[in-house]
Amino acid sequence: MVQTYGRPLRTRSEVAAFLTWMEDRGIAPQTRLGVLSTFRRVNPEQGAFTGHRIRIPSRSVFDDILTRAEVSKILEHLKINEDWYYPIFFLWLSTGLRNSEIIGLTWDCIDWEQSECKITKSLKRREDSNVLRQWGETKNKKHRIVPLTTGVLKMLQEHQVLMQAMNLYQPYGLLFLTKRTRSNLYDALLERVWKRTLKSCGIKYRKLYSQRHTFLSHTLASGNSPADVAAIAGHRLDELLKTYAKPTGALKLVEWS
Incomplete structure (x- = not known):
């Protein structure tokens, strides 16, 4: 900079x-x-x-988390208006992967029989470029398994068929490519798609990373074991609870008989 x-x-x-x-x-x-x-x-x-003041605006703990209704609205809009990028955002909101992990996903990472996604690598931004990327390890240098729902698997199968029809599918190639150049995705491009989608849906802007926050927070709120959620997130348990155990607006109160 x-x-x-x-x-x-x-x-x-x-x-x-x-x-x-x-x-x-x-x-x-x-x-x-x-x-x-x-x-x-x-x-x-x-x-x-020294002596410079930078005002950090106050933020609510709710700011990063999308509601279930907002997620449904976003995905519906993407499917109709951004069909090329719909699969990546659907997978993103359904797995909570890090940016570089989902950009670097290859077809051999998908285990169709076990309904799992193997996270073993990432496609990280090169320091001298916002577009060019280079292969690297995961953030914590550990491999992990992320389960995939039936709906996600169906979407990926449809996406695979489309890539095959366009001669873009390679067994060890990237799942997701840019629409115009057919190269690797990058944050600035995804940010543009994400920003215009939120604006079209009338939803307050959140960062790209809010998709990870949204998935992990809602998964925790659904009653899953924090240890299980930490395992698929690639975090230590204490780090997960500190960072992602945020209010989702869907609190279930105890009701005594």
């Missing part, structure tokens, strides 16, 4: 201009604060990085 900015950061005013530049580009306040904190950490003697 500093290289893209291309200007010196020697004085407090120059740093302030850089922070304004990030804000104008739509960089989130948390990210701007993280960049500034990194500056202070790597160069603690430089006074130009």
